[in-house]
Amino acid sequence: MIGKNQQAQVTIVQDQANPQISALTTQVLSQIIEGFGKGIGMQKLGSILVQKTQVSSPNHPALSPAAFITPVIVALQGIIPGNPNYFEFVAPGIIAMIVMTAVLTGLAASVSREKERGTLDGILIAPVSRLAIILGKAFAQTIRGLVQGVIVLLLAIFLFGVTVHGSILLIAVIVLLGVFSFVGLGILVSAVASEQETATQLLFMFQFPMLFLSGVFFPIQQMPKAMQYISYALPLTYAVQALRKVMILGAGLLEVRNELIILLVFGAITLVVAVPLFKRIITK
Amino acid sequence: MENIIEVKKLTKKYKDVTAVDDISFDVKNKEIFGILGPNGAGKTTTLEMIEGLRPITSGDIKVDGLNVKKETKKVKEIIGVQLQATAFFDYLNLSELLKTFGDFYHRNINPDEILEEVQLENKKKSYARQLSGGQKQRLSVAAALVNDPKVLFLDEPTTGLDPQARHNIWDLVKMIHKKGKTIILTTHYMEEAEYLCDRIAIMNNAKIIALDTPLNLIKQYGKTSTIEFTTSHKVPIADIEAFKSVTKVEKVDHTYILHSSDVEKTLHSLVEYDEAHGVHFLNLQVKQSTLEDVFLNLTGRTLRE
Numbered sequence: 042m043i044g045k046n047q048q049a050q051v052t053i054v055q056d057q058a059n060p061q062i063s064a065l066t067t068q069v070l071s072q073i074i075e076g077f078g079k080g081i082g083m084q085k086l087g088s089i090l091v092q093k094t095q096v097s098s099p100n101h102p103a104l105s106p107a108a109f110i111t112p113v114i115v116a117l118q119g120i121i122p123g124n125p126n127y128f129e130f131v132a133p134g135i136i137a138m139i140v141m142t143a144v145l146t147g148l149a150a151s152v153s154r155e156k157e158r159g160t161l162d163g164i165l166i167a168p169v170s171r172l173a174i175i176l177g178k179a180f181a182q183t184i185r186g187l188v189q190g191v192i193v194l195l196l197a198i199f200l201f202g203v204t205v206h207g208s209i210l211l212i213a214v215i216v217l218l219g220v221f222s223f224v225g226l227g228i229l230v231s232a233v234a235s236e237q238e239t240a241t242q243l244l245f246m247f248q249f250p251m252l253f254l255s256g257v258f259f260p261i262q263q264m265p266k267a268m269q270y271i272s273y274a275l276p277l278t279y280a281v282q283a284l285r286k287v288m289i290l291g292a293g294l295l296e297v298r299n300e301l302i303i304l305l306v307f308g309a310i311t312l313v314v315a316v317p318l319f320k321r322i323i324t325k
Numbered sequence: 326m327e328n329i330i331e332v333k334k335l336t337k338k339y340k341d342v343t344a345v346d347d348i349s350f351d352v353k354n355k356e357i358f359g360i361l362g363p364n365g366a367g368k369t370t371t372l373e374m375i376e377g378l379r380p381i382t383s384g385d386i387k388v389d390g391l392n393v394k395k396e397t398k399k400v401k402e403i404i405g406v407q408l409q410a411t412a413f414f415d416y417l418n419l420s421e422l423l424k425t426f427g428d429f430y431h432r433n434i435n436p437d438e439i440l441e442e443v444q445l446e447n448k449k450k451s452y453a454r455q456l457s458g459g460q461k462q463r464l465s466v467a468a469a470l471v472n473d474p475k476v477l478f479l480d481e482p483t484t485g486l487d488p489q490a491r492h493n494i495w496d497l498v499k500m501i502h503k504k505g506k507t508i509i510l511t512t513h514y515m516e517e518a519e520y521l522c523d524r525i526a527i528m529n530n531a532k533i534i535a536l537d538t539p540l541n542l543i544k545q546y547g548k549t550s551t552i553e554f555t556t557s558h559k560v561p562i563a564d565i566e567a568f569k570s571v572t573k574v575e576k577v578d579h580t581y582i583l584h585s586s587d588v589e590k591t592l593h594s595l596v597e598y599d600e601a602h603g604v605h606f607l608n609l610q611v612k613q614s615t616l617e618d619v620f621l622n623l624t625g626r627t628l629r630e
Binding site: 167 | 376378398399401402406408413414426429430468472
């Protein structure tokens with residue numbers, strides 16, 4: 042068909058069941074075909090130019106066919122070295138999610154389990170303040186969450202090839218603040234739901250939507266506007282954002298300052314509300 | 326201090342139930358004080374209010390001069406409570422358990438010493454779930470002693486134990502008492518109350534209906550004794566109930582147990598019946614009044630269900 046001076050057509054049949062794979066494949070195929078097409082175009086143009094210039098201006102330097110066909114070339118340059126993959130995008134979110142979940146469910150479960158089991162009695166009989174009890178539990182769950190977070194981080198680095206570009210210390214700070222923001226919520230839930238069953242069910246109800254709305258698996262910008270507003274009300278969103286900035290982009294304290302402040306404020310408010318409520322439920 | 330515990334007009338009301346109804350009593354320093362009564366009388370609730378575990382509806386409680394409602398923490402420092410459900414942490418052995426409980430009081434205790442006192446030293450590396458019923462009770466007494474309390478609270482310390490374990494606990498209680506500690510215990514076993522206690526408060530239906538030494542209580546309220554026997558022939562129960570001065574008739578297997586307010590008169594009825602109907606009364610026993618009789622006389626019920 043090219044010989045007949047018409048455009049040749051190559052059809053790519055897409056498997057729509059696997060959108061991500063087919064999109065990538067299509068992209069690559071298109072590039073190859075386009076490149077092939079450009080190659081042919083340059084050949085043809087090259088021969089025409091050579092013929093024409095040889096006739097009209099023999100002393101003019103040779104014209105470049107590439108400058109006609111692709112006058113502007115796009116060069117890509119990344120902010121960070123290397124090639125980030127989807128794991129790198131998802132890993133910070135998953136770490137944040139695991140740590141938050143540990144604190145949320147762990148706290149509620151810990152309180153109701155001790156009540157049901159009866160071990161809380163031994164503590165209540167002693168001169169231990171109820172504030173000490175709840176702080177102790179929150180602390181224990183925080184450490185548990187952190188350990189889980191570290192394990193996930195290590196797995197991400199060594200098994201999934203995720204590279205951490207920011208400071209580990211800053212990551213730890215973000216995670217701690219994320220936990221802090223969630224402890225209040227955890228206390229609130231365990232104060233409201235006295236039986237362990239109810240508490241765990243309530244928490245599940247919250248966690249799943251939160252996972253999807255916080256931008257853990259895909260960017261918030263891809264969501265409908267209404268959902269985006271909900272995302273911005275969730276502390277997990279900010280923790281994930283901050284973690285991503287540090288882990289993938291190597292951001293420093295200054296860049297994540299806003300997210301950290303939001304986490305701090307959220308945590309402080311929920312704690313102030315939750316702790317007095319909680320003192321009521323630690324009884325025999 | 327003469328009275329180490331002072332309870333004044335103590336009441337505990339729930340939505341539709343009054344668990345403790347306006348009771349008042351004092352516990353003398355270094356005595357063993359018992360609260361005797363059937364299940365549901367209000368004994369445990371009373372104890373829990375003194376321990377600071379349960380909120381008081383109305384009334385005042387002072388322990389060693391401290392107001393329980395206002396200075397709860399200070400009260401908890403000087404008391405030891407035996408936990409009824411004895412729920413201990415699953416993954417700590419006995420030694421670690423006692424050390425942990427000691428930490429709650431900011432005390433660095435030597436667990437071996439306390440375990441020795443309750444004769445559980447050889448089990449110091451075991452876990453609570455591996456202990457027998459009697460050993461568990463001894464453990465909970467040990468846990469109550471970690472802070473060397475002035476007052477020890479024992480809630481039904483021998484319920485569910487076999488006789489030997491029960492006697493072990495009784496010996497333990499007496500030994501602790503010798504050290505100069507005040508002990509207040511609840512029970513629905515009259516032998517326990519009689520054996521251990523210097524003074525007893527009898528509780529029924531949220532009220533205290535009598536308070537005195539076991540001896541005085543029996544003298545004052547134990548007007549009945551029990552007469553036990555078996556019969557050579559079947560006797561209609563109505564006839565037995567008709568015997569003089571019989572307040573109550575019980576039958577366990579083939580043995581009749583009569584509660585009588587005048588033993589002589591009842592025995593006289595037995596003899597008359599024998600002569601009239603030729604029925605012999607065998608294995609005859611006359612038992613002295615016990616606190617069981619005291620309770621029966623005061624309430625018309627038995628301590629046992």
